[in-house]
Amino acid sequence: xxxxxxxxxxxxxxxxxxxxxxxxxxxxxxxxxxxxxxxxxxxxxxxxxxxxxxxxxxxxxxxxxxxxxxxxxxxxxxxxxxxxxxxxxxxxxxxxxxxxxxxxxxxxxxxxxxxxxxxxxxxxxxxxxxxxxxxxxxxxxxxxxxxxxxxxxxxxxxxxxxxxxxxxxxxxxxxxxxxxxxxxxxxxxxxxxxxxxxxxxxxxxxxxxxxxxxxxxxxxxxxxxxxxxxxxxxxxxxxxxxxxxxxxxxxx
Numbered sequence: 001x002x003x004x005x006x007x008x009x010x011x012x013x014x015x016x017x018x019x020x021x022x023x024x025x026x027x028x029x030x031x032x033x034x035x036x037x038x039x040x041x042x043x044x045x046x047x048x049x050x051x052x053x054x055x056x057x058x059x060x061x062x063x064x065x066x067x068x069x070x071x072x073x074x075x076x077x078x079x080x081x082x083x084x085x086x087x088x089x090x091x092x093x094x095x096x097x098x099x100x101x102x103x104x105x106x107x108x109x110x111x112x113x114x115x116x117x118x119x120x121x122x123x124x125x126x127x128x129x130x131x132x133x134x135x136x137x138x139x140x141x142x143x144x145x146x147x148x149x150x151x152x153x154x155x156x157x158x159x160x161x162x163x164x165x166x167x168x169x170x171x172x173x174x175x176x177x178x179x180x181x182x183x184x185x186x187x188x189x190x191x192x193x194x195x196x197x198x199x200x201x202x203x204x205x206x207x208x209x210x211x212x213x214x215x216x217x218x219x220x221x222x223x224x225x226x227x228x229x230x231x232x233x234x235x236x237x238x239x240x241x242x243x244x245x246x247x248x249x250x251x252x
Contacts, residue, residue: 006130007031007054007079008227009071011062011119012089014041016186017137020216021086021223026052028224030084033075035060035067037089041191054079062089063110068118072126082126084227087116087159088137092152105151112155116162120176128173133227136163136178137219140242143180156180160238167236175235177226182242184214209244 008025012018014036022032022045031054036042042057049055058074060067075082090112093104116136127134138159145153163178170176185198198213205212222241225231240246 005081006083007033007075007081008084008086009033009035009075009082009119009123010086010088011035011060011071011115013086014038014045014057015190017181017184017189017216017219018086018088019045019189020220021088021135022055023049023052024217024220024224025084025086025227026055028228029053031055031079033058033071033078035062035071035089037061038191044191061111062087062115062119063107065118065122068115068122071119072122076126081130082123083130083132085119085123085127085132085134086137086223086227087119087134089115090137090139090155092149094146094148094152096148097150100148100151108151109155109158112152113158113162116159120166120170124170124174128170131173133174134166134170134176135223135226136176137223138163138178138180138238140180140182140240140246142238144246163238164236171235175226175231177231177234177237177239179219179222179226180238180240180242180246181219182214182240182245183208184216184219184241186216189216207245207248207250208242209248212243214241214243 010022013022013034034057039059046057139156141153142156142160167176
């Protein structure tokens with residue numbers, strides 16, 4: 001297949017990890033539709049990446065089925081095909097369980113988990129035709145927690161579960177994997193009005209067996225590997241990208 005004859009959708013692609021994944025895809029010759037609820041950030045990123053390849057922006061709420069349908073149609077109309085889907089959009093609210101509302105819970109589950117179902121459902125016919133791949137972005141919070149993150153942890157655990165279910169349902173035509181990022185510093189990958197240099201203490205770095213905090217480029221490199229034919233014998237997998245933190249025993 002020609003390097004330039006592939007196309008992807010990245011949800012939450014305007015900032016943070018999604019933006020880094022979109023840039024990596026463009027550098028690999030993949031056309032990218034950025035789907036994001038932040039129109040200002042989306043337009044800015046599309047302009048910033050225009051010189052890298054074919055990139056378009058669509059304002060979309062990942063939790064809304066109509067927006068998933070619109071995005072798949074827009075990608076096919078703009079690029080003529082759809083090979084890859086990156087379900088990256090995510091939000092979090094950290095409140096004590098007594099203060100968290102049902103609306104908080106439903107919004108987090110909707111954006112972080114229901115979106116994976118909706119966007120994969122509507123992209124599936126095109127992905128089957130292209131023998132494509134899906135990467136879902138979960139979190140190490142699927143397997144470990146700090147206080148007050150019940151909805152976020154539940155949503156990210158659900159992403160792990162739906163990943164292996166989709167891999168079985170869509171295989172062999174479509175491979176589906178997920179990444180569990182740990183501490184990934186995104187401050188330099190935000191929209192221009194919110195960017196600032198990272199500030200990490202020696203302790204922040206030393207607690208990671210890798211000796212540093214993660215970068216969005218780390219997740220983007222792994223995402224590209226899992227989408228590319230080089231990972232052709234990997235599906236249904238959940239891959240940690242956390243500098244070793246979840247494997248380190250820390251006692252106070």
